[in-house]
Amino acid sequence: MDLKHTNAVITGAGKGIGKAIAVQLAKEGVNLGLVARTASDLEELRAELESAYHVKVYTVSADIARRDAAEQAVQSLIGRLGSLDILINNAGIAQFGTVAEMEPELWESIVQTNLMGTYYVTRAALPTMLAQASGSIISIASTAGERGFATGSAYCASKAAVLGFTEALMQEVRKSNIRVTALTPSTVNTELAANAGLKIGDEDRMMQPEDLADLVVAALKLPPRVFVKTAGLWTTNPQ
Numbered sequence: 538m539d540l541k542h543t544n545a546v547i548t549g550a551g552k553g554i555g556k557a558i559a560v561q562l563a564k565e566g567v568n569l570g571l572v573a574r575t576a577s578d579l580e581e582l583r584a585e586l587e588s589a590y591h592v593k594v595y596t597v598s599a600d601i602a603r604r605d606a607a608e609q610a611v612q613s614l615i616g617r618l619g620s621l622d623i624l625i626n627n628a629g630i631a632q633f634g635t636v637a638e639m640e641p642e643l644w645e646s647i648v649q650t651n652l653m654g655t656y657y658v659t660r661a662a663l664p665t666m667l668a669q670a671s672g673s674i675i676s677i678a679s680t681a682g683e684r685g686f687a688t689g690s691a692y693c694a695s696k697a698a699v700l701g702f703t704e705a706l707m708q709e710v711r712k713s714n715i716r717v718t719a720l721t722p723s724t725v726n727t728e729l730a731a732n733a734g735l736k737i738g739d740e741d742r743m744m745q746p747e748d749l750a751d752l753v754v755a756a757l758k759l760p761p762r763v764f765v766k767t768a769g770l771w772t773t774n775p776q
């Protein structure tokens with residue numbers, strides 16, 4: 538399936554995995570609506586992609602953990618793009634601490650961003666896709682959503698919930714030709730991983746954001762009659 542001239546919204550596009558997906562989709566000729574809280578990251582990327590790949594790029598600085606902000610961001614980007622073919626739910630945060638020690642406010646903010654943000658953004662995008670009876674929604678979950686680990690209660694719970702949300706949504710909308718996918722990467726070489734202390738040893742041997750972006754493009758290019766339900770991406774030779 539040719540992606541040229543389709544329209545995509547990507548959350549968390551300012552850096553890391555979201556930025557890599559934005560670059561790969563721009564290379565395919567996809568027009569983009571980018572969301573993150575830091576406006577300067579988005580502005581820099583917009584200028585880079587518009588000049589390198591001659592696609593239209595619109596940006597909104599918004600906190601998707603807030604329902605009104607998430608809805609306004611999605612509606613404004615769909616309005617400017619004219620339609621919506623692809624939604625990438627990527628924005629997410631990770632912090633770790635034991636259940637006994639992590640402050641409830643931090644625990645809540647992780648779930649609010651990773652789960653509620655994904656729900657708010659998806660809900661805002663759905664009417665457009667349902668009306669046109671087509672579209673692809675890809676949510677970046679994590680191996681942390683498949684199995685828990687010590688100090689990961691908030692992050693693991695949020696990502697397990699994203700997997701549950703995504704599968705339920707898939708069952709609701711597949712009859713409307715909307716393809717819903719959850720990806721479960723293990724550690725990816727980004728700021729999030731560095732801040733969590735997950736970058737150890739040789740960075741070149743870690744999974745790179747571009748590797749995940751390649752999988753996203755491959756999934757989107759499948760014929761519209763099929764979709765990837767879930768896919769995990771792991772490193773070949775973990776250190």
Ligand SMILES: NC(=O)c1ccc[n+]([C@@H]2O[C@H](COP(=O)([O-])OP(=O)(O)OC[C@H]3O[C@@H](n4cnc5c(N)ncnc54)[C@H](OP(=O)(O)O)[C@@H]3O)[C@@H](O)[C@H]2O)c1
Nearest residue numbers: 549551552553554573574575600601629679724725727729
């Ligand atoms: N890196 C890994 O090892 C790994 C593994 C599995 C899954 N994942 C998942 O992959 C996704 C991307 O992770 P990453 O490693 O690329 O992280 P990253 O490098 O920290 O980038 C995260 C992006 O999301 C944005 N963001 C965060 N909170 C937001 C909010 N409330 N509203 C809007 N934008 C927000 C950030 O920008 P602002 O801060 O400017 O808003 C940034 O652009 C996350 O969902 C993460 O859980 C990561």
